[in-house]
Amino acid sequence: MTLARKTMLPTNPQARALFEEIATWPIVDPHSHIDPHRPAARNLDEVLGYHYYTELAHSAGMPASQVAAELDPRTRAGNLAEHLERIDNTVQHSWLMEIARTFHDFPDERIDIGNLDILYDRANHELDGEDWDRRVWTTTNLESVCLTNDFDDPLEGWDTTRYIPCLRTDDLVLKLHEPAVIERLRRCTGEDVQDLASLREALGKLFSRFTSKGACACAISLPPDFVPRRGAPRRAVTPIRRAIQGLDLRPDEHAEIRATVFWMLAEFAAEFRLPFDLMIGPVRNVYPAGVAGGRDLFDRRVSLHDYRELFNHFAGVTFPVSTLSPDAAAELVAYSWIFPNVLPHGHWWYSNVPAFIRADLTARIQALPKVKLLGYYSDAYKLEFVLPKFNTYRRVLAETLAEACVQAQGWSEGRALQLARAILLDNPRRVFGRNPLGSPGSI
């Protein structure tokens, strides 16, 4: 199948030429939610169940109950498909069509109630199992994809050079007071976590286990009101003990625990030479009546100025930073410009819209060292989404390079492609490269 049959080509001839070359490259995907035990979608419901579709369909009038977990997959997919026409203008919808065309040879222009059964049947790979995973991997030309692993994930049963582990730490920082979290931590580390000292021991074991499996990064998403500050073990020792014992905590104690655990994680990131992936902005459960995965939003009044102490103190830790609020993107350009250890990462979630990517990417390319530009990550839950999401980005990149570099600066096509390669391949490989011995993820 030709490229043009699968995905849109840019109209600008220079952008088109760049895109056609870039589209042949392998994909290095530094952040996803792929389940390595079941990476590809075994049926269409797993594709349509992506929160981008359920939340947009719900936003456009579909009751959340129509995509409830207890429905059978075909019914759920049908309910969702009935609402696709209402969102067929969106970039998210374009990913769906690209999946249908690329992976399921779907010939129609639209998915509707009339052709859904055909597509559902074509997308049914329940019996193909891992063979289907491999086919999607190959078609995507995927080189590696970083995961999002719970801290107690055993990290076993898959090829960790392809599906690279990433230590996700939200639970440890934000939910240490929940008994289940402590219990999981004890179980997976064998450490009898009772206080700050034993907590530190346990965290060290997590980093040890993850880096021994070639982890790409330690990662966390942080709410807009979180302000990192140097841990004060003396002040934190009692609140942390109380949290571990499941006692009630005052708000200032919660804050002390969060700050202290977060700072400890950064210390381990330094010790184990692991990048610390910061995803700044989300407020969880702003819309509790929403569909699963479609309840979080943000408060745009956030500033990286709150992170200055962290960036200064951990000069040896690489911080790939994603910001959620699109209007915060320009500040990240400035902070990446000054701090050697701050790198602008991908285009995340509500910022993952071509118009926002375009504005942000142009500024990054014009103002930041090329060795620091981390292009894109899919954030995908199923393997099928990696390709269309990356193609959206690669198209914007090709257009940006054509206009801002080739046309505005007189660059040759070869020079533009070299920059694209740094952004898409060289930098992510270097920063997130597998480092079993804890080699640095720094630039």
Add this chain to the structure above:
Amino acid sequence: MTLARKTMLPTNPQARALFEEIATWPIVDPHSHIDPHRPAARNLDEVLGYHYYTELAHSAGMPASQVAAELDPRTRAGNLAEHLERIDNTVQHSWLMEIARTFHDFPDERIDIGNLDILYDRANHELDGEDWDRRVWTTTNLESVCLTNDFDDPLEGWDTTRYIPCLRTDDLVLKLHEPAVIERLRRCTGEDVQDLASLREALGKLFSRFTSKGACACAISLPPDFVPRRGAPRRAVTPIRRAIQGLDLRPDEHAEIRATVFWMLAEFAAEFRLPFDLMIGPVRNVYPAGVAGGRDLFDRRVSLHDYRELFNHFAGVTFPVSTLSPDAAAELVAYSWIFPNVLPHGHWWYSNVPAFIRADLTARIQALPKVKLLGYYSDAYKLEFVLPKFNTYRRVLAETLAEACVQAQGWSEGRALQLARAILLDNPRRVFGRNPLGSPGSI
């Protein structure tokens, strides 16, 4: 007169073709300040008196006294015209030229002191009265226009299917402590408003009267520091009684009153199934020495996160939202993406600049369900402004569709026009449609 003679056509051929089609459609205008008893300008002074011209001319050096209310119209128009050259680069100035060409057959390239008299005479329709209103209406191809009515407007004496009432509620929420407001409320409802209970009765009568006249919405503009919260009648009962009695209030009492009255209005919007039009951001009278209508500005540090309780609680109320600070636009995209009852509305006031519209509109089209996109409103005080303001928007829309949909996504022209129709006609008709029986304005 050909289209090109009246308004600019886009240069991009695809955008031009789209615009030429869209320009033939009727206009549905969901928000204005038109006086239904005197909708069109009877003379040029009423055109040049639009605050966009007086405030820009004043900003460019004209003393406010030169457009004082006590001057005679011709003098005032002359004073203003002398300063037009200083603002002839602006989009606001382009509306003026389009009015002169379209409605007054004005042939010159500029308005200056040399040709002002000719234009003034051509624009003089004092004697034509309602006939002139009808001619402007017809030339504009206007289908309906929503008004901004004081809560005590009797809503009589005009065709409310064309000039659709809208219940503006700023006074009730923000100025309940002013004796004149309570007096007006008593007079227009016949309710002896003395306390929270009788206030509620009176508000109910307002909604009843407005919906019986086919009101399109209940509307309010809110300052950046206003945070809606669930009313606490028990806590509010005393402050509200004290406000009604004209007693002095502490700041926290003012806040309690505002929150409580606002929440009650939302309850009535739910009960009467009326959209609640939120215009978020303005701070009144920031520049008190300015011209009338040119004294308000904003504080950009505002977030829709402050509105989460409102949006969650009133799931059945449709909230068309306008934000004043251009940099807040991206957040509205995200909130409209998640909340079914939040709709992105128009491009308002300081955000009503082609560069801002273009950036915002592209993101809306790429990320939001098409059934939720509410294109544009004129915000006009005189009927003549509806057409040039809508043409500015329709041009940006045509360019955006040409580039982001036809060229970047391979859409047919027909598909792009369908989306334009949803944005400009279908959605505003559905959301703000006349509903004498209180039928829902929801999607």
Add this chain to the structure above:
Amino acid sequence: MTLARKTMLPTNPQARALFEEIATWPIVDPHSHIDPHRPAARNLDEVLGYHYYTELAHSAGMPASQVAAELDPRTRAGNLAEHLERIDNTVQHSWLMEIARTFHDFPDERIDIGNLDILYDRANHELDGEDWDRRVWTTTNLESVCLTNDFDDPLEGWDTTRYIPCLRTDDLVLKLHEPAVIERLRRCTGEDVQDLASLREALGKLFSRFTSKGACACAISLPPDFVPRRGAPRRAVTPIRRAIQGLDLRPDEHAEIRATVFWMLAEFAAEFRLPFDLMIGPVRNVYPAGVAGGRDLFDRRVSLHDYRELFNHFAGVTFPVSTLSPDAAAELVAYSWIFPNVLPHGHWWYSNVPAFIRADLTARIQALPKVKLLGYYSDAYKLEFVLPKFNTYRRVLAETLAEACVQAQGWSEGRALQLARAILLDNPRRVFGRNPLGSPGSI
């Protein structure tokens, strides 16, 4: 040498035609850090030592020690040059190449360790002294450049009609408590500064001396948390005395001093009819381990709403305003739209990136009176940077005029050039024009 050989020409033919004309105009530069005693770079180290290069190279991995002050110039230049390849995508790097081509006839496409010696030798003008300054001035076609002078600068020994003094006041407002500042103030005014009254006398003498030398403006950069407020001499009298005596101060006393001194400066700006140049946003020393000049950043949560009292009170003072955070640019458009004495100034520092300039400039041109648009300033430390930085801006201006005015509004090329002339020449000349007798800088 042809224009195309020295600098990039826009691709769009209309933009190219506009640029080719604009590039022949003289340059009026309303803000720089040029040293009038040694304006041009006498060697390549003085070019490569510009903080844009040292901070970007450092951000890309170069240790700060490699550009330490104690190194010899050739070594330092070599160290820096080794890292240029890592930032060769940036607009800052393009200025360097334009300097090499324009002023040093450098023929190569890149600067690297292989050709650095050649360039170093060509750029060596230690022996040419002032003759080299004059050659750079002439090649740049510079008409005048405003400086940044310490308040105790004697302003002697150079032609102040070309190198126009500007009274920089950061030290007075933010560091009055430092003994050295008071000492400098005493020495340069001959005033025995001991209290508020004698401080006011001394400040008056500064304004008198600067305006007698034709100063273009009084200027200050202010942190994001600074809120101007009307001085309360009675409240300030004790803190100011204590500050002058070098006693310890409470935070509220520091705040009182800052507010009071700032307000006094504005009073003198009014009295001496001098523009007061506000540069809003920087936080100093956010990254203390950075290279010299590369340690400052900002907090994006800032609003011009904090300046309303100042703008209202000093209606007679012209305030050219620069904002540091790119996302604050749209708010400045609104404030310049309403306040006659607020003018949007240049595109500053972290906002001085073509993508940000383009978005901001388009909005300014579409929404603000043309007589208020102050195009650009170089912010340069060495004369060689004025031309390439202005050319970057002039290219963006030509593209913006071509697209937003010629193509979108049907303007003639002549009309677009007239607007360009207002933006680049007429307005800066009028606002910052030499005024030995204190003639107004207002519009």
